[in-house]
């Protein structure tokens with residue numbers, strides 16, 4: 001049996017690490033041979049090298065030092081029984097014979113640490129990112145099984161079902177912040193951000209790390225890329241093209257529920273995660289819901305102009321990649337009732353675009369047709385429909401030629417407050433390992449997409465859980481305490497992103513009364529006077545919009561190039577109808593002052609201690625005289641209780 005070190009005290013007690021010819025490294029870095037969790041260990045702390053037939057321990061310039069038998073060392077030739085102390089963890093060195101003796105005589109596990117078994121229900125962008133992240137962090141210590149009902153088996157590969165199998169791929173463009181994408185594994189970033197696959201339309205902001213701007217990607221492209229990458233790791237990521245059966249979760253240590261906003265598995269475990277509360281996202285006791293019409297378009301406007309026009313009002317929002325994307329239109333309640341699909345014999349189908357987000361593509365005749373329900377989009381068929389006229393105004397405003405509108409869909413958006421995101425679903429038994437369940441992505445926090453942070457919040461939740469599991473897995477059943485950081489990160493994400501999105505659903509007037517933006521839009525539609533009395537109103541509205549645009553342009557000019565000048569803006573707006581101008585004014589600009597500010601930084605929960613602390617210094621140092629006195633008393637009391645300290649007290 002080759003020489004080894006054996007965990008003596010700490011989380012790795014009794015774990016045996018055989019020493020070979022390559023260096024054995026100790027540290028908090030996840031790629032160390034011996035991964036330490038002690039707060040006092042450095043990321044790269046020490047290593048044992050095989051030099052001229054001996055095993056030599058080297059400290060790698062660690063902050064708190066490496067001790068052998070209680071003495072600090074920089075290099076030390078290891079002898080039988082040497083006790084190595086790193087932070088709060090201890091190891092014994094055992095040359096060959098002793099390693100054999102220990103191995104046969106002690107109750108050490110004969111097999112390596114049990115593998116963490118993780119089930120992921122839902123293989124959307126969050127479920128797949130989570131699987132890839134976990135595999136990246138934990139390597140052979142984990143096996144992940146991902147289930148999705150929108151997948152099909154094609155030979156040896158798992159692929160997305162096509163439209164003929166009832167799966168309409170999502171072509172929406174999402175904006176991902178660098179705070180999230182820079183935390184994805186390097187190979188995932190490299191594949192996602194191939195040239196031409198993304199654009200940088202929005203300016204950098206507080207969520208932009210090291211000046212890296214937010215990036216626009218199509219959801220279907222994100223899903224294709226992640227599924228392909230997950231399929232390349234069959235030993236560690238199993239892809240199951242089927243809906244998840246919640247009762248099968250008992251055999252796994254972890255169930256990550258990533259099924260999106262309408263998750264059934266989450267509802268099955270309501271008793272564990274608690275009931276969602278809609279009260280704080282309600283007005284006058286009524287849960288506020290927006291209906292948004294999604295228009296798949298190709299816009300000819302430059303990105304800078306689109307950004308400016310989007311932020312200056314709350315009726316239309318364009319999110320595109322090279323001009324192609326979705327123009328979203330916030331509807332009034334009255335307009336929302338018009339959003340229906342109708343069959344050729346004039347029977348209304350509530351189950352179509354009005355209820356589920358069916359995508360109605362344009363036919364050769366110029367109609368919009370749902371291939372699932374065989375319906376046509378009613379507003380486009382009715383001559384003189386007010387809604388369709390307003391759709392066309394939106395197209396004109398965002399430089400979309402009518403033939404460049406290729407599909408119509410609708411989204412219903414509301415928000416709820418969730419009490420918790422982590423729950424023990426099953427206790428460990430003699431035949432089952434005990435299962436912890438987690439809500440991630442839209443299953444945890446479905447967020448109104450108008451200011452757009454749903455996927456960002458979902459990716460942050462996946463990053464947080466992957467890090468927590470990697471740190472906490474010791475081959476034993478988990479405890480609630482293992483997930484306090486993750487649960488805190490989830491609460492922060494919920495607070496920040498939902499309160500931001502709420503500011504995009506309502507406005508508060510000068511008297512302090514809060515109104516739904518959709519109701520203000522309805523007021524704008526109703527209040528437009530007929531010509532010629534509207535001329536003065538038109539001029540006033542144009543002036544208001546121009547003032548607003550100039551002020552936003554001033555704020556963006558440092559971060560966005562190619563912004564249009566006053567003449568270009570005025571000429572552009574002058575093409576719009578009096579009603580549209582009125583609605584744009586009354587819907588108000590994005591309240592970036594209220595929405596802006598500090599962003600959620602989940603790294604604070606998983607961050608290394610500051611590297612600048614001098615060697616041997618405790619991270620916490622008493623500042624006040626009274627604190628110092630109390631600290632000294634505590635230290636002398638604890639020193640008196642431990643007669644033979646193995647390590648000197650920190651200086």
Ligand SMILES: Cc1cc2nc3c(=O)[nH]c(=O)nc-3n(C[C@H](O)[C@H](O)[C@H](O)COP(=O)(O)OP(=O)(O)OC[C@H]3O[C@@H](n4cnc5c(N)ncnc54)[C@H](O)[C@@H]3O)c2cc1C
Pocket residue numbers: 121122123124125126127147148149150172173174175176219242243244258259260261263264265294319326411440441442443449451452453454455456457458
């Ligand atoms: C128009 C629009 C624009 C948006 N813009 C932005 C933006 O700019 N920025 C941003 O951050 N976010 C944006 N979002 C939000 C973003 O798209 C979502 O937050 C994100 O897709 C959520 O990912 P998810 O994986 O949690 O859920 P989903 O994408 O909903 O995926 C859930 C997956 O689970 C599967 N599933 C469901 N139930 C089961 C089951 N029982 N068993 C197995 N599989 C199941 C589904 O088939 C699906 O594949 C936007 C959304 C929309 C609609």
